[in-house]
Amino acid sequence: xxxxxxxxxxxxxDTDFIKLDQFLKYAGITSTGGESKNIISDGLVKxxxxxxxxxxxxxxxGDTVEIMRKIYEIx
Numbered sequence: 001x002x003x004x005x006x007x008x009x010x011x012x013x014d015t016d017f018i019k020l021d022q023f024l025k026y027a028g029i030t031s032t033g034g035e036s037k038n039i040i041s042d043g044l045v046k047x048x049x050x051x052x053x054x055x056x057x058x059x060x061x062g063d064t065v066e067i068m069r070k071i072y073e074i075x
Contacts, residue, residue: 021055
């Protein structure tokens with residue numbers, strides 16, 4: 001659910017799922033796997049509104065990822 005001041009961006013995937021750490025790189029949020037691992041383990045990423053600490057979390061179409069007041073929807 002979009003909140004005031006947040007930006008929604010749609011990110012298209014061509015597979016059944018993508019892992020959270022891979023998604024962060026694919027969407028251009030991070031530039032390395034290590035950077036993805038760090039921000040996930042620091043609790044800075046929410047999946048479908050819940051803090052997510054598992055970098056291998058499988059994301060599917062319709063899921064949302066929130067980081068730094070920006071929301072990405074997987075389509």
